[in-house]
Amino acid sequence: MESFTRVSSVAAVLAMPNVDTDRIVPAKFLHNPRSAGYGQFLFHDLRRDAQGNERPDFVLNQAPYRNARILIADANFGCGSSREGAVWALYGFGIRTVIASSFGDIFFENSFKNGLLPVALPEAGLLRLRAAVATDPLANLEVDLEQQTVSAPGGEVFRFEVDAFKRTSLLLGLDDIGVTLQHLGEIESFERHRKQHTPWL
């Protein structure tokens, strides 16, 4: 997994609540292997019309935001299905961090395992951040995981909370399986205990 330290970029704004993972990547694309590049499928039905042409009014089809690495969303971003393709699509498109007031639980977990930082800001903070971006939509934002801050164009700095372990894993780009297998002794000892106490499992 690629590590994440800080990202500086224009921010694309998608101010819709409850953006579900079916919208982030429709199920019809999930048969593709990850190596196919999920970025092309991102927000497919929002980005393209029935003929497959880009909709010019969709933010990620507009010039500066095609290269946006920061997405500012709304509440409950990534609710619904557990498909990790939703994270792969954002990442494949170039998005490295999504800022929202809340996230779907499974999407949130999946993000950290793929180098994408989900930043949860309180609703009031998110609204102020979006207002700052609206006054200077071409300015760069900076999201810094080490400092746990989002720096808005007008100069306001928003601090965000992140689980200590998740933060470290993302900063170092750690592979979870490798870390877990260091606990192999404990796992084996648990298995012996389990066999004795709950043999029906």
Next chain:
Amino acid sequence: MSPPPPRTLFQKIWQRHVVSQDPSGRALLYVDRHLLHDGSFHAFEAIRAAGRIVRRPDLCYATPDHYVPTVAAMRAAPGEKHRTKIDTLIRNTGQHGIVHFGVDDPRQGIVHVVGPEQGITLPGALLVCGDSHTSTHGAMGALAFGIGATEVAHVLATQTLWQKLPRQMRVRVDGRLPAGVSAKDLSLALIARIGTAGASGHAIEYAGEGIRTLPMESRLTLCNMSIEAGARCGIVAPDDITLSYLHGRPYAPQGALWDRAVADWRTLHSDEEAPFDTEWTLDAATIEPMVTWGTSPQYAAPIGGFVPDPAKADSSTRRTSMEESLAYMGLLPGTPMNSIAIDRVFIGSCTNSRLDDLRAAAQVLRGRRVRVPSFVSPGSGLIRQAAEAEGLHRVFLDAGVEWREAGCSMCVGMNGDLGDPGQRVASTSNRNFQGRQGDQVRTHLLSPAMAAAAAVTGTLTDFRKLP
């Protein structure tokens, strides 16, 4: 020594599965049951690429469901895309020595139907699967939740998972559900009330008389929908209903081991003073058959109600979201729910494809004819057999309803079962998201009896009022 602090059912099962605890508060949990399906190929691929092995293939169970055709002729000769997925699961399970209920096996079906049906899902067990509707299995008193592909690979390689204890929510249902009101209605009513993110970060325990009196299959429906309220996990304490459902199932313990397991399962309930972070109470008597009108499961109304007016929303964000929903759905505020004409009907999915669901639909369809294209996809091959043994398939066929094979089918359409653009579908599935059942397809979620009534009249209809 002071007595141990009171704990919730969820916390009790959680603590039994802690292999290791790290200073940040995360626990390494042991996974008792890992369910796999034909969409799990990403994780097998990740394992292969990393050169890792499946640590406990004996705790893994697989069946194809997402990509499986439900039309018999197509099942015999699926298209390239679908066949590849089905064959890949055969190869992966064969290579790693994992139990696999294949397309030709009557035990094949939707993974969340098969687990409980086979007795693979057990009270007190920790069960995961790479699918968000894994919350279904909590109905058996298991701690069950959906995970993404990277976590599936992690469980394959280690049989464990790092998790943080979620907040605890209790949903208490006072009184019994009235006749004609189902677990699906209860669930939609709950989600309409607390919102689709209402239980985010929580595990839900369903409790109270309305739950204790609910048959097993209804509990499975209710827990299935927990994720639509934002909760990864829903759970019901095991009781006599759970035990009688489970007894004698192929993978459930037998004989002396059964007795020993039951003695343990009897201890699985929340303590009297267990601390819940959030509590909701619903009065069962007030719940009516529900139908969704928008593109989020929280946008639901009683069948006797009306499409709401976004202008009356309590926030501008909600108003915009409602307006977008109604534009997609092609509905106007104030429209009576029972006047909305539909184009087709789907009865199936991990939410509503069990025998009781098919019986409820058949009861409405008996002696009637449908007006719109409709089909039933049972949750497993065994349910299909059981339904045929009691003649339900005759009722469906006589009514003009197609009787298909088991799979996820039109809930997510990955097998090709999709609506045509602009079509309005009455569906017993779990998600009415934009594009979920096909490009520009409009989904109305409802119960099996309500879906059957919609099929008969061609309009969303209160089945209790059918002539």
